[in-house]
Amino acid sequence: MRTGSRLSAAILALFLAGCTGLPAGLDPAGPAAEMITGLFWWFTAICTAVWALVVLGLGASLLRARPADDGASPLDRGSARRISATRVVTALVGATALVLVALTISAFITGRGLAQLRGEQVRTIEITGHQWWWEVRYSDGGPAETLATANEIHVPVGEAVRLSLRSNDVIHSFWIPRIGGKQDLVPGQVNHLDFTIDKPGIYRGQCAEFCGFQxxxxxxxxxxxPRDEFERWFSSQLKPAQAPRGAEARAGQQAFLSRSCVMCHTVRGTPAGGKIAPDLTHIASRSGVAANTLPMTRGALAAWIADPQAVKPGAHMPRTELDSDELNSILAYLEQLK
Incomplete structure (x- = not known):
């Protein structure tokens, strides 16, 4: 009884996992994703039909009654069986070939359609994978319009986008299920992923290739x-960090600049110019902390700064010894970086 209850609970938990609101690969948000999803359902339908036919054939074989003795000699009976078996095998081989041809042609048509969607790329965004965060760089507009951020990609609806994907350390895999496609980030190599989003919204993604402890x-x-909203976001992100307002935030800026934070992080408009960790110029405008491990709240930010190893063991960010006044002042400063 106890074993049965545990099994039932495990099965229930498995089904409830689909209610978490995590990325849904079968809810496409753009033309490329719709093509890939359509191909998935086509493959699923054909494979399901093949499975059903195999199961029905096995069932019919098991349930078929043994043929009555018709008085034929064993030699004649064996010859008839060989002829029947040859016909069945020939039919099955032909059906298998037709199925494979249908799947191959449909995959080719989808691939050609995806290539035609690319067309002339309007915007290129450079994505670099690090253990364990994403560097996002916009550089289409020249040095004056080069923008670096982290763990968030902002795009206008209806505009073709090309992602240039690189890795700074190990193999990562870029995957946002609802935009379609998954692409590896390989050290020393540049891969590309093209897409267009036709629905405003927020789409969560994840590294899909095991890349280490975190x-x-x-x-x-x-x-x-929408395009006008994207332009406002982009213009605001190009601006340097605003000067801290209030005594606590000013003290926080001084504490930030006097600590090892500046060796790794950049805050444009200040002496902080580190290049090996996320750009923090507008960190407070982001939705998450530590590659979206935590939400962007004061408490989560405090936990990450005070003891990053407790949040993401193995992360490259070291623990910095701060007293409560220093921590609160740095939080006040970072919360103004919007």
């Missing part, structure tokens, strides 16, 4: 804006 905590978010 692979599961390497999340990212794609935000699709």
């Amino acid at each position: 692979h599961a905590h390497m999340g990212l978010v794609l935000v699709a804006h």
Whole structure:
């Protein structure tokens, strides 16, 4: 009884996992994703039909009554069986070939359609995978319009986008299920992923290739804006960090600049110019902390700064010894970086 209850609970938990609101690969948000989803359902339908026919054939074989003795000699009976078996095998081989041809042609048609969708790329965004965060760089507009951020990709709705994917350390895999496609980030190599989003919204993604201890905590978010809203976001992100307001925030800036934070992080408009960790110029405008491991709240930010190893063991960010006044002042400063 106890074993049965545990099994029932495990099965229930498995089904409830689909209610978490996590990325849904079968809910496409763009033309490319719709094509890939359509191909998935086509493959699923054909494979289900093949499975059903095999099961029906096995069932019919098991249930078929033994033929009555018709008086034929064993030699004649064996010859008839060989002829029947040859016909069945020939039919099955032909059907298998037709199924494989149908699947191959449908995959080819989908691939050609995806290639035609690319067309002339309007915007290129560079994505670099690090253990365990995503560097996002916009550089289409020249040096004056080069923008670096982290763990969030913002795009305008209806505009073709090309992602240039690189890795700074190990193999990662870029995957946002609802935009379609999954692409590896390989050290020393540049791969590309093209897509268009036709629905405004927030789309969660994840590294899909095991890349080390904190692979599961390497999340990212794609935000699709109407074009005018995207332009406002982009213009605001190009600006340097605003000067801190209030005594506590000013003290926080001084504490930030006097600590080892500046060796790794950049805050544009200040002496902080580190290049090996996320750009923090507008950190407070983001939705998450530590590659979206935690939400962007004061408490989560405090936990991450005070003891990053407790949040993401193995992360490259070291623990910094801060008293409560220093921590609160740094939090006040970072919360103004919007």
